[in-house]
Amino acid sequence: xxxxLRQIDRDELLAALRDLPPxxxxxxxxxxSLGHEELSAAQYAAKISRDQALAAKTxxxxxxxxxxxxxxxxxxxxxxxxxxxxxVRGVVTAAGLSGSFRRHPGFDHDAFWRHSIGSALCAQxxxxxxxxxxxxxxxTVGLLHDIGRLALASAxxxxxxxxxxxxxxxxxxxxxxxxxxxxIDHAEVGGLIARQWNFAPAIVDAxxxxxxxxxxxxxxxxxxxxVADAIAHALGLAGDPDEAxxxxxxPVWAACRLDDAACMRVFAQxxxxxxxxxxxxxx
Numbered sequence: 001x002x003x004x005l006r007q008i009d010r011d012e013l014l015a016a017l018r019d020l021p022p023x024x025x026x027x028x029x030x031x032x033s034l035g036h037e038e039l040s041a042a043q044y045a046a047k048i049s050r051d052q053a054l055a056a057k058t059x060x061x062x063x064x065x066x067x068x069x070x071x072x073x074x075x076x077x078x079x080x081x082x083x084x085x086x087x088v089r090g091v092v093t094a095a096g097l098s099g100s101f102r103r104h105p106g107f108d109h110d111a112f113w114r115h116s117i118g119s120a121l122c123a124q125x126x127x128x129x130x131x132x133x134x135x136x137x138x139x140t141v142g143l144l145h146d147i148g149r150l151a152l153a154s155a156x157x158x159x160x161x162x163x164x165x166x167x168x169x170x171x172x173x174x175x176x177x178x179x180x181x182x183x184i185d186h187a188e189v190g191g192l193i194a195r196q197w198n199f200a201p202a203i204v205d206a207x208x209x210x211x212x213x214x215x216x217x218x219x220x221x222x223x224x225x226x227v228a229d230a231i232a233h234a235l236g237l238a239g240d241p242d243e244a245x246x247x248x249x250x251p252v253w254a255a256c257r258l259d260d261a262a263c264m265r266v267f268a269q270x271x272x273x274x275x276x277x278x279x280x281x282x283x
Contacts, residue, residue, distance in 0.1 A: 007181070008159065013189070017192055020151060023197065024054065024099075026050060026054060034200065042077060054095050057280055058095075059076070062079035090139045093140055095280075098282065102154065106161050108240065113281065115233070115240075116142070118238070120139045125270055129265065138228075145207055145225050149174070151189055152178070160178075173246060206220075211246060223256070
């Protein structure tokens, strides 16, 4: 039987979120640029090259066996030519986020990022399957949808560990356990973080509502985040033996109108890029 801790005071939470490590400036610039195509590939390359760690991750991916073309890629500009601007923006965003949070004992960072990367790839593929023009933004939402979990585990480690024990003891969804123990769940916290980082309202809404989208959210970023999260869990990409598939809001799933062939394409396209991206970003 677990013992509930004092629930997190909202002012205490907001203060802790303000103390989160800042994202690299290039990541903030790239996320801000989503949906605006006025920047050229050369301008993106110049921005990314300012950050040696992010540039190195980009080059590593471009030279991987999955993407490599038999010659050494030596610059970010060349990497954009090999990978495409969409992939590079996604990789830099993922690398910047994964490198900005310290590891904490008791929280499985690798499982967290594997699920986040899988959700990002799935959201991007799903957006393409639905013929949306915001696949880059879908990738970012998929990547960020659980950022509130990471923040809670970083800023309130004992309390978050208690919520995780509650989840296991009660065999309930993580959000339910978080609300019972902490008084708030990771989706709401993630929305607060995205707003603090001045992300677009559509991204903020998708993160905050990804577990409980409105029934008509099927073809919105929120709906895509909701479905991608469930698919990534169903594919078991986190490698967590306790991984559970969250309940889908059926009208949202139905609005996607994915037949069996489309589902298989989403699954396959997500999985084919997944391992290479994880190896680049997490090692």
